[in-house]
Amino acid sequence: MICIQDKVLDLGLRAQELHLYMQMIKVSDETGTVILKQQEFRDLIDVQDTRSIVAYLRALESHGLVYYVGRTDRVNTYKLNNKFYFK
Numbered sequence: 024m025i026c027i028q029d030k031v032l033d034l035g036l037r038a039q040e041l042h043l044y045m046q047m048i049k050v051s052d053e054t055g056t057v058i059l060k061q062q063e064f065r066d067l068i069d070v071q072d073t074r075s076i077v078a079y080l081r082a083l084e085s086h087g088l089v090y091y092v093g094r095t096d097r098v099n100t101y102k103l104n105n106k107f108y109f110k
Contacts, residue, residue: 025110034086040079055103
């Protein structure tokens, strides 16, 4: 089960951004870390445009829901802000 705080819904996120956020929570490890390639992000929400995924991730970052940790070997690492969800 995944629960998010009500204030996440009040941030004005678009449906695809919220969908990506929920899917990131679903695939995160116990520390809230998400390690995925761009293709895996696209597959999570069935979007083929990488620019759209980048825009969604930036929107989530701008609201403090996720933090970009870094990139190694074409794999991106994000950390979810655990103030907004639990699973």
